[in-house]
Amino acid sequence: MPDHQDLGHRDLQNQPDHDHGALSRGDFPPEFTWGVATSSYQIEGATSEGGRGPSIWDTFSATPGRVVDGDNGDVAVEHYRRYQQDADLMAGLGVDAYRFSVAWPRIQPTGSGPVNQAGVDFYSRLVDALLERGITPWATLYHWDLPQPLEDLGGWPSRDTAYRFAEYAAHVADALGDRVKHFITLNEPWCSAFLGYGSGRHAPGRSDGAAALAAAHHLMLGHGLAVQALRERVPDAQVGITLNLYPVTGAHDGHGVDDAVRRIDGLSNRWFLDPVLRGAYPKDVVEDVAHISDLAFVADADLETINAPLDFLGVNYYTRHVVAPGAFPGTGLVEFTDRGLPTTAMGWEVDADGLFDILTRVTRDYGDLPLVMTENGAAFDDEVGADGTVHDPRRIDFLAGHLAAAARAVRAGVPLRGYFAWSLMDNFEWAEGYAKRFGIVHVDFDTQERTVKDSGRWYAAFLAGDRTQY
Ligand SMILES: OC[C@@H]1[C@@H](O)[C@H](O)[C@@H](O)c2nc(CNc3ccccc3)cn21
Numbered sequence: 001m002p003d004h005q006d007l008g009h010r011d012l013q014n015q016p017d018h019d020h021g022a023l024s025r026g027d028f029p030p031e032f033t034w035g036v037a038t039s040s041y042q043i044e045g046a047t048s049e050g051g052r053g054p055s056i057w058d059t060f061s062a063t064p065g066r067v068v069d070g071d072n073g074d075v076a077v078e079h080y081r082r083y084q085q086d087a088d089l090m091a092g093l094g095v096d097a098y099r100f101s102v103a104w105p106r107i108q109p110t111g112s113g114p115v116n117q118a119g120v121d122f123y124s125r126l127v128d129a130l131l132e133r134g135i136t137p138w139a140t141l142y143h144w145d146l147p148q149p150l151e152d153l154g155g156w157p158s159r160d161t162a163y164r165f166a167e168y169a170a171h172v173a174d175a176l177g178d179r180v181k182h183f184i185t186l187n188e189p190w191c192s193a194f195l196g197y198g199s200g201r202h203a204p205g206r207s208d209g210a211a212a213l214a215a216a217h218h219l220m221l222g223h224g225l226a227v228q229a230l231r232e233r234v235p236d237a238q239v240g241i242t243l244n245l246y247p248v249t250g251a252h253d254g255h256g257v258d259d260a261v262r263r264i265d266g267l268s269n270r271w272f273l274d275p276v277l278r279g280a281y282p283k284d285v286v287e288d289v290a291h292i293s294d295l296a297f298v299a300d301a302d303l304e305t306i307n308a309p310l311d312f313l314g315v316n317y318y319t320r321h322v323v324a325p326g327a328f329p330g331t332g333l334v335e336f337t338d339r340g341l342p343t344t345a346m347g348w349e350v351d352a353d354g355l356f357d358i359l360t361r362v363t364r365d366y367g368d369l370p371l372v373m374t375e376n377g378a379a380f381d382d383e384v385g386a387d388g389t390v391h392d393p394r395r396i397d398f399l400a401g402h403l404a405a406a407a408r409a410v411r412a413g414v415p416l417r418g419y420f421a422w423s424l425m426d427n428f429e430w431a432e433g434y435a436k437r438f439g440i441v442h443v444d445f446d447t448q449e450r451t452v453k454d455s456g457r458w459y460a461a462f463l464a465g466d467r468t469q470y
Helices: 056-063 078-091 115-134 148-150 159-176 189-199 209-233 259-278 283-288 300-305 352-366 393-411 455-462
Strands: 034-036 097-101 136-142 182-187 236-243 248-250 311-314 320-326 333-338 371-376 416-422 441-443 448-454
Touching: 034 371, 034 448, 056 148, 078 448, 078 455, 097 182, 097 416, 115 416, 148 182, 148 416, 159 209, 159 311, 182 189, 182 209, 182 311, 182 333, 189 209, 189 236, 189 300, 189 441, 209 236, 209 300, 236 248, 236 259, 236 371, 248 259, 259 283, 259 320, 259 333, 259 352, 311 352, 352 371, 352 393, 371 393, 371 441, 393 455, 448 455
Parallel strands: 034 097, 034 416, 097 136, 136 182, 182 236, 236 311, 248 320, 311 371, 371 416
Antiparallel strands: 320 333, 441 448
């Protein structure tokens, strides 16, 4: 296993691998926060309304071949105009909280300069609609929709973008900080950097390893600067960052597997966990990437800024990575394999134990920082039946199994404080367009009709305290 500096070993009791049986909200601490999550570009639509400027996802989805079926977020699920109806949906589910993201291009259409008051007013109305229904707003400042003019100036590989992000964070804090007390600076900098600038699979669609590493650094620098801006303006706020984390397991115990696990754990998890929570890049991974970049973009005080004290770490968990050395030993190439487990419509193996493993690992290796599951969910091909219902038993099984794993982690001593199901409703699934449905509420993308799926009814019953078998 990688050489982790053990910051505070906790005696995390081992638990049985599977404890099938009954599960209820009572298996979690009474103050545990239960919610649903979305993001601006995936649900709002109205991309040319209210003074909003273009984002890199507007540009990317308009580029032929980038998104399945040429889908884009122009309409999405019309949340910009249906937010009251959607707030009613959330109230009907009985959630405590709603994690949404603020679209930077609505607040600052060019990514800098004075705020667009119509954009501020929309999020102010949304926050008020939530509070009126007793739902606590959790605001993500950045969920991938970078204003296009900032990309034209260099995007996240450019240090200036980090400074623009901190200025944007200050504007959001000024506008919403009187009512919003939970902020997530970034959603998944790994995706923004490595899918956006490394593989090109996400906006802005660049394929440049050195640029991806610079983007990762400046995203994290922007995070640290934004934490300062939020703390100055909203001293009673709870502030965190969301990382998509993966337990990494060897496909077998043969030669080279341990190094394959170390490499992928390093690039997937520690490249972000270590700077944010320890104030240093992991030395072994710095060596792994030395042939791509000498990290010359790192300035002296950067890691101290990035290591800003947090109130929680958001964890997005979907599946485990299973790896083996690539075909050419010694090249560092790694193969991702599967175990033949059931998969979701995304092709991701369903592995609830992986949730327990990643939560206990983070607590064991990085200490007692409170954790919040800011995303967990599954895509399946749901259909509305003739009777108007949507039967999605696999999503119920997925949620129940992962909540049981979360309960096991809590019993093992993990300071888990909340869980947000991804997603409230079917929406624009990035490069997959509308072909992949993650919602616990079905959306007919032609009529915009919302239909609570069986999984939404199950989640509502769970939140109401019903005990559920699984
Ligand atoms: O793909 C489902 C969700 C997505 O809709 C969210 O906006 C995003 O925060 C999110 N992150 C992951 C995990 N990482 C990931 C890996 C490859 C492609 C897309 C996301 C899954 N999801």
